[in-house]
Amino acid sequence: MLLKINNLKSTINLKHIIALSISLFAATGLFAQEIIEDTPEETIVKDSVQPFKESKIDGVAAVVGEFIVLDSDIDKTELQIKAQGGDPSNFTRCELFGKLLEDKLYAHHAIQDSIVVSDAEIRSVVSQQVEQFKIQFKGDLSEVLDFYKKDTEKALKDEMFEINKANKLASEMQKKIINEVEITPEEVRVFFNNIPVDERPVFGTELKVAQIVVEPVVAPESVQRAIDRLKEFKTDVEENGANFRSKVVLYTDDLASKAKGGLYTLNRNKPQMVKEFREVAFSLQEGQISDPFKSEFGYHIVLLEKIRGQEYDVRHILLIPEVSSEAVKAAKDKLENIRENIINGNITFADAAKDSSDEIKTKFQGGQLINPQTQDYNFELTKMDPELYGQLQALENNEISKVITDQDRTGDVKFKIITVTDRIDEHEANYARDYLKIKELALNEKRLNVIDKWQQEKIMDTYIKISDSHKDCEFNSNWLKK
Numbered sequence: 001m002l003l004k005i006n007n008l009k010s011t012i013n014l015k016h017i018i019a020l021s022i023s024l025f026a027a028t029g030l031f032a033q034e035i036i037e038d039t040p041e042e043t044i045v046k047d048s049v050q051p052f053k054e055s056k057i058d059g060v061a062a063v064v065g066e067f068i069v070l071d072s073d074i075d076k077t078e079l080q081i082k083a084q085g086g087d088p089s090n091f092t093r094c095e096l097f098g099k100l101l102e103d104k105l106y107a108h109h110a111i112q113d114s115i116v117v118s119d120a121e122i123r124s125v126v127s128q129q130v131e132q133f134k135i136q137f138k139g140d141l142s143e144v145l146d147f148y149k150k151d152t153e154k155a156l157k158d159e160m161f162e163i164n165k166a167n168k169l170a171s172e173m174q175k176k177i178i179n180e181v182e183i184t185p186e187e188v189r190v191f192f193n194n195i196p197v198d199e200r201p202v203f204g205t206e207l208k209v210a211q212i213v214v215e216p217v218v219a220p221e222s223v224q225r226a227i228d229r230l231k232e233f234k235t236d237v238e239e240n241g242a243n244f245r246s247k248v249v250l251y252t253d254d255l256a257s258k259a260k261g262g263l264y265t266l267n268r269n270k271p272q273m274v275k276e277f278r279e280v281a282f283s284l285q286e287g288q289i290s291d292p293f294k295s296e297f298g299y300h301i302v303l304l305e306k307i308r309g310q311e312y313d314v315r316h317i318l319l320i321p322e323v324s325s326e327a328v329k330a331a332k333d334k335l336e337n338i339r340e341n342i343i344n345g346n347i348t349f350a351d352a353a354k355d356s357s358d359e360i361k362t363k364f365q366g367g368q369l370i371n372p373q374t375q376d377y378n379f380e381l382t383k384m385d386p387e388l389y390g391q392l393q394a395l396e397n398n399e400i401s402k403v404i405t406d407q408d409r410t411g412d413v414k415f416k417i418i419t420v421t422d423r424i425d426e427h428e429a430n431y432a433r434d435y436l437k438i439k440e441l442a443l444n445e446k447r448l449n450v451i452d453k454w455q456q457e458k459i460m461d462t463y464i465k466i467s468d469s470h471k472d473c474e475f476n477s478n479w480l481k482k
Contacts, residue, residue: 062101062479063465065108067166069100071469079147080129082136094473101464101479102455106170109458115176117168118311119161120265125168126160127260177454178447183439191442192431200429203437205381208422209392210367212352213359213406214335215414216327226299226319230292233317234301237289244289244303244315253298254318262315269310277302281314297412320412328413335403335415342400349400349419358414368421376436378424395420452477 059071074096078088088096130153133144141153150156195201233251236242248262257264266272266281273281276295284290284304292299298320306313338356341347347355350366357363362370368377381389391404401418429438459478466479 064104067104103170106173107166110169110173183443188442206378206424208377209369211418212357213416215358216323216331218321222321226321227292230301252317253320266312
C-alpha cells in the first residue's frame with residue numbers, strides 16, 4: 001500500500017486515509033465499461049449500457065476487475081489534486097498510479113459485495129468540484145473541458161459523476177473492511193513497548209480549554225413570526241402547487257444548502273444533522289411536508305422527496321427568528337458581568353459555566369471543550385482550529401479572555417469567554433498520560449494491517465493486467481502477481 005506508517009513520530013489519522021479516495025478523486029474509465037479486446041496499440045472498449053457502441057481508447061495502463069485505468073487518468077488526477085489546493089508534485093506518477101489501482105480494486109469488490117452509494121450525494125460532490133474548477137480558472141472552464149475532451153459542462157459533470165461514484169464505492173469498501181476492527185488494552189501495551197525508546201512519538205504542546213457561551217434571548221413574537229411563515233410556505237406548496245425548491249432559494253437561512261435547493265441525503269445508519277431534524281425526516285412519507293419544528297439552528301420545515309433503502313433525500317427551509325439589538329446588548333452585558341465575577345473570585349469558571357452557559361454540550365462539564373478528533377479534553381496546539389488558536393494564543397493558564405463575539409454558520413450572533421484550564425508542554429509519549437493517543441496509533445496500525453492483508457488476498461483473486469509501460473514502477477503491493 002502507498003499509505004503506511006513509516007515512523008511513529010508522524011501520527012497518521014486513518015480517517016484521512018479512508019477519505020483519500022474522495023479527496024484524490026482519481027480519474028477512471030466509465031463505471032459500466034468492460035474490456036472486449038486488448039492489443040499492444042489500443043484497447044477496444046464497449047459500453048455495457050449501449051452494447052453495440054464501440055470506441056477506441058489509447059493508453060490503457062491497467063485493468064482491475066471490471067475497471068480500466070488509462071494513462072491520461074494519472075494526468076487528470078494531478079489536475080484534480082491541484083484544483084483542490086494540493087500539490088501533485090508531492091506524489092510520483094507511480095504513486096498516483098498505485099493509488100488508482102487500489103481504488104479500482106476496492107470499487108470492484110464493493111460492487112461484488114453489493115455496496116450502494118447515494119447518487120444525490122455524488123451529484124452534490126460533483127457540483128462542488130466543478131465550482132472549484134471555476135474558481136481556479138476564473139469562471140472559464142474551457143481549459144478543463146479541453147483537458148477532459150468534453151464539449152459541455154454537462155458532459156464534464158457526467159464523467160466526474162462516474163469518477164466520484166467509483167471512488168465513493170472504494171471509500172465505502174475500505175470502511176467496511178475496518179468496521180469491526182477493535183483493539184484490547186493488552187495490544188496497546190505491547191504496541192507501545194515494541195517502539196524503540198529513541199523512536200517514540202513526540203506529542204506537541206496540549207491545552208485544555210473551557211468556555212462560557214451566552215446567546216441573545218429571542219422574543220416570543222419573533223419566534224411566532226418564523227413559525228407562521230413556515231406554515232404559509234407549507235400551505236402554499238400543498239394547496240396551491242407552489243414549488244418547494246423555489247421557496248428554499250428565496251427564503252431559507254441555511255446558506256450551506258441554499259445552492260442545492262435545501263437538499264440533504266440522510267442515512268438511517270449514519271448520524272447526520274441534529275437529532276430533531278433526523279427524527280422528523282425519518283417520520284415522513286414520500287412527498288410529505290412536516291409541520292414547523294425547532295432545532296438549535298432555528299425553525300424548519302422538511303419535505304421528504306425520496307426514500308432509497310436506508311437513504312432519505314430531503315429538502316428543508318430554515319428560518320432563524322430575528323433578534324433585537326436590545327437582546328444582543330443584554331447578552332453581552334450579562335457575559336461581561338459573569339467575567340467580572342470570575343475575575344473577582346466570586347465564582348469559579350466551572351461553576352459559572354454550569355449556572356449560566358447557554359451551550360448545553362459543554363456547560364455540565366464546567367465549559368470544557370471536547371476535541372472532536374480525539375474525544376478527550378486535550379487540544380494539540382499545532383493541530384488546533386486556527387480560529388480557536390487565535391483566541392487562545394495570548395492567554396496564560398486560568399486567564400479569562402475578553403468577551404468574544406462569535407457567529408455560527410447561520411449567522412447567529414453569540415458571545416463567549418474562554419480560558420486555558422491546563423497546559424501540557426511538548427513531551428515524549430508517556431504510556432499513562434497519553435494512553436488514548438497511543439491507543440489510536442495502535443488501532444490505526446492494526447487497521448492498516450487488516451487493509452493490507454485484505455488487499456494482498458484480493459489482488460491474487462482478481463483479474464489484474466498492468467501494461468508493459470508501467471511494469472517498472474516499484475509498487476508497495478503485488479500488482480504484478482510475482
